[in-house]
Amino acid sequence: MADTPLSGVLLMNKPAGFTSFDVVAKLRGILHTRKLGHGGTLDPMATGVLPVFVGGATRAVDYATAQDKEYTAGFTLGLATDTQDTTGTVLETSDRSVNRAEVERALLAFLGDGKQVPPMYSAVKIDGKRLYDLARQGKEIERPARDITVHTLELLDFSEPAQQGTLRAVVSKGTYIRTLIHDLGHALGSCAAMHSLVRTRAGAYPLSETVDFAAVERAMTDGTITSLLRPTDSLFLAYPRVDLDDYGYTRACSGAFIAPEHAQGMPLTEGALSRVYYQDTFLMLGRTDTLDRGGLALFVHKNFR
Numbered sequence: 446m447a448d449t450p451l452s453g454v455l456l457m458n459k460p461a462g463f464t465s466f467d468v469v470a471k472l473r474g475i476l477h478t479r480k481l482g483h484g485g486t487l488d489p490m491a492t493g494v495l496p497v498f499v500g501g502a503t504r505a506v507d508y509a510t511a512q513d514k515e516y517t518a519g520f521t522l523g524l525a526t527d528t529q530d531t532t533g534t535v536l537e538t539s540d541r542s543v544n545r546a547e548v549e550r551a552l553l554a555f556l557g558d559g560k561q562v563p564p565m566y567s568a569v570k571i572d573g574k575r576l577y578d579l580a581r582q583g584k585e586i587e588r589p590a591r592d593i594t595v596h597t598l599e600l601l602d603f604s605e606p607a608q609q610g611t612l613r614a615v616v617s618k619g620t621y622i623r624t625l626i627h628d629l630g631h632a633l634g635s636c637a638a639m640h641s642l643v644r645t646r647a648g649a650y651p652l653s654e655t656v657d658f659a660a661v662e663r664a665m666t667d668g669t670i671t672s673l674l675r676p677t678d679s680l681f682l683a684y685p686r687v688d689l690d691d692y693g694y695t696r697a698c699s700g701a702f703i704a705p706e707h708a709q710g711m712p713l714t715e716g717a718l719s720r721v722y723y724q725d726t727f728l729m730l731g732r733t734d735t736l737d738r739g740g741l742a743l744f745v746h747k748n749f750r
Contacts, residue, residue, distance in 0.1 A: 451478060452500030453674025454509075458655035459487050459495040459644075468495055475661050476670070484509025485647055486568050488623070490530055493644030494652050502677040504749055509680060512648030513596065515615045519641035520626045522608040522633065528566040529623040530639040539635040545603040548610060551632045552598045555625060560590035564624050593620040609640070649682055650675075677749055678720050678727040687711050687719045687731055687743065694723040698750075702742040703731075711743050718746060 459468055465486045473479055482503040484496035493516075498506050522543065526533030563569045565585055569576045576588070594617040603610035614622055623639040630637025645652045656673055664670040689697060693707030705711050712719055712733050721731040721743070732746035 450500050451476060451670065451674065453498075453502050453671070453676055454484075454505075454650075454679060455497040455499055455661070455674055456650050456655045457495045457497050457661075458652065458657050459492055460657070461492050462489055464489050465495055469497060471658060472497060472661065475658065475665055482506040484512075485514060485618075485644075487644060488530070488642065490532055490639075491642040491644060493642075494647040494650055494655055495644070496647055496650055496680075498677075499674060501749065504747070505677050505680050508747075509648060511618050512680075513615060513617055514620075514644055514648075515597075515613070515646035516622050517601070517643045517645055518612045518614060518622045518626065518639055520610055520612065520629070520637050521640050522610075522630055522635050522637045524638050525627060525630060525636035526638050529564050529621075529627040530642075533566070533638070537636045539630075541633070541635040542605070542608060543633050543635065544605055545600065545610075547633060548603055548629075549600050551629060552600060552612075554632060555595050555598055555629070558592065558594050561593045561620060561624055561628075562588050562590045563619075564621055564627075567621065591619055593617050595620065595625070598625075613645075615646075648680060650679075676727065681718075681720045681730060684730070685710060685712050685717075685719045687721045689721060689723045689728070693743075694728075697721065697723070697728060697745060700745055702734075702736065702744050704742055708743045711741075713741055715741065719743070 457468055465483045469481050469483050472481055480500050480503055482498045484498060484506055487495055496509050521531065523539050524535050525537040526535050565576050567576045571586065597615035599613040601611040601613055622642055626637050626639045661673065664673050688709045690707050693703045696703045715733060715735055717733045719731045720727060721729045728750055729748045730746040731743045733741055734744050736742050
């Protein structure tokens with residue numbers, strides 16, 4: 446085991462109180478490797494799916510962070526905080542009471558493409574500085590709004606007496622659920638803060654398939670850790686599969702384009718991505734593009750060899 450470098454995707458169920466960086470730091474000690482990266486930051490309050498990329502799989506981290514995420518979030522109306530969740534300092538309160546129908550109507554306005562200003566307490570960098578570092582110094586700076594997409598925003602339950610509810614959200618990269626909730630409060634003529642957050646899916650990886658630190662430690666002890674590691678190509682199952690013949694493989698190794706007759710299953714749409722294999726071994730992400738002389742071919746988009 447020690448002689449074989451670990452490589453793959455470890456689906457962690459991040460515990461509350463840990464940052465995503467804390468999870469990676471603890472796993473470095475358990476796995477005895479420093480070559481780790483995580484696929485999408487979660488707040489300390491949050492729990493749920495945190496893909497951790499090990500060894501050569503770290504080349505895929507950027508693709509994981511870019512994928513859609515699904516969350517279940519609890520919110521409380523009638524208060525707003527500096528962190529936009531209930532761990533922060535209360536800045537505003539409201540006595541306005543709303544009903545379920547009002548909440549459901551207000552949620553409709555957040556669906557689809559939109560803009561969102563990231564919170565000060567976030568890992569976003571502006572001019573090389575993390576916003577949360579500035580926030581802890583009592584500073585607030587102007588943040589440019591970012592493009593986001595809210596695919597699904599569903600009210601799972603709502604208690605009118607408590608003015609508390611639970612949302613299910615499916616969102617694009619870079620969407621802050623606590624900011625959605627903060628903005629929802631204002632849309633209702635009140636204010637709101639997030640009191641719980643569970644990431645139930647990251648890309649293709651569901652919460653039901655995650656493991657905890659204890660499971661990883663047991664697997665390291667009994668020598669079965671590789672059984673917990675998903676192959677790197679599990680991140681790309683939404684893309685069509687392409688299989689190279691011997692000549693196509695030789696071309697791929699030199700970084701040259703590959704003609705369709707040497708790339709079985711190559712999509713014939715310009716710009717299409719595909720997961721590329723040789724003799725059942727995942728090699729790379731390929732990209733279909735037009736040759737200067739005309740016609741389509743497969744190009745190396747991202748190597749994972």
